[in-house]
Amino acid sequence: MRGFRKIRAWRVVASTVTASALLGLAACGTSGPSTTSSAKGLTMWALTDQTILKESVDAYNKDHPDAKITLQLYANDDYKQKLRVAFGAGKAPDLFFNWGGGALDDYVKAGKVDALTSAQVNTGRFTPSVMQSATFDGKVYGVPANGLAPVVLYYNKKVLKSAGVEPPKTYDELMTAVKKLKGDGVTPISLAANSKWPTLMYLEYLLDRKGGSEVFSKIASGDASAWKDPAVTQANQYLQDLTEAGAFGDNASSVNYDQGASTALLYTGKAGMELMGTWEYANLVKAAPDFAKSDLGYVAFPALSDGAGSPKSIVGNPSNFLSLNSESKHKTEALEYLKDFVLDDSQVDAYLAAGSVPPVNGLESKLAATKSSDKAWLQFVYDLVQNSPGFQLSWDQALPSDQADPLLTNVDKSFLRQIKPKQFGENMSEAAQ
Known part of the structure; x- marks a missing residue:
């Protein structure tokens, strides 16, 4: 649950930048590491409170010591603006943390995000109602990265x-x-x-x-x-x-x-x-x-x-997502990370231990077996989402x-x-x- 403690702070942050304006930000400077200048290894941006997500990066880096993910963490109040400026300047990360919905669709319409197929990232493992927030015109543009x-x-x-x-x-x-x-x-x-x-x-x-x-x-x-x-x-x-x-x-x-x-x-x-x-x-x-x-x-x-x-x-918030920069030069590595390290079994266990239900299917056995004092809460949230005909962002x-x-x-x-x-x-x- 730690990953959601500050998520709603973004509700007070409003944007005047639309999809068309995104394309005109090239003169605004840069922020953070550049995907185009990185010789090897992925770059990824997320929020400072996403501690369990960071563990997935650590796991990937342990398996890829010669081409690690460079993770840049930002405070809530800085993140969205830095991301817009970076995209406008062509200096955005390979993978970026987002909320789905209209803000992500702005980047999609601007041609800044790659669609993800089931074969690439195994989208079928995620709760269908959650995926709606990152799906536009029938195509998926993000992988859920934390709890419901x-x-x-x-x-x-x-x-x-x-x-x-x-x-x-x-x-x-x-x-x-x-x-x-x-x-x-x-x-x-x-x-x-x-x-x-x-x-x-x-x-x-x-x-x-x-x-x-x-x-x-x-x-x-x-x-x-x-x-x-x-x-x-x-x-x-x-x-x-x-x-x-x-x-x-x-x-x-x-x-x-x-x-x-x-x-x-x-x-x-x-x-x-x-x-x-x-x-x-x-x-x-x-x-x-x-x-x-x-x-x-x-x-x-x-x-x-x-x-x-x-x-x-x-x-509410179905989940946060990780999306792939369409200009990334490390797409093969990015897809491997999204498929094999984001919300894998160890990540699922970590979220459940923290009192948060990840948006993946088939958690019944894990919930039944948990000894956590949060068991009743976890079951309540899981049932609420599984039994819902819709999850409105x-x-x-x-x-x-x-x-x-x-x-x-x-x-x-x-x-x-x-x-x-x-x-x-x-x-x-x-x-x-």
């Missing part, structure tokens, strides 16, 4: 019990829980609204539950008019209803996720629930191990009784990068009820033109 990260609803067992609340399975039950928890003197749902992307999770789920996956699929495909679908308006209405009911307390807009405040509200008993990705589990285990062991609960996001979407569908990653700023801005405005529910879709439709 769906968004789930965490809850404090003691706080819910004190208020006479059961973990909500429907939106109506969630609203009832909000009223009871508020009446018991606690914040019903912890939310780091200051960071904006945690609020986005609600709209992602509510739209999927209300309209089904087809609505956002149209949006992600470039249909700007789909933002005006009635289901988008209704999703915003549901969010505003929660806000008006006091679901998030009075100070959510001052709470920032990176400071750990929203996490602390849950384990200190000041909040009853929190909607967050699976990386939060590792944060809770580290910050409050006793709470995580005895009082932490988790369920899927509630269903909508009148919704067209499946209550088993999930949203977070909107700010699925959409073209130039829509990230207006998306998060309008999410915040909707949360604050500064715009009407219908206006959210109208604003986003205009931004997508």
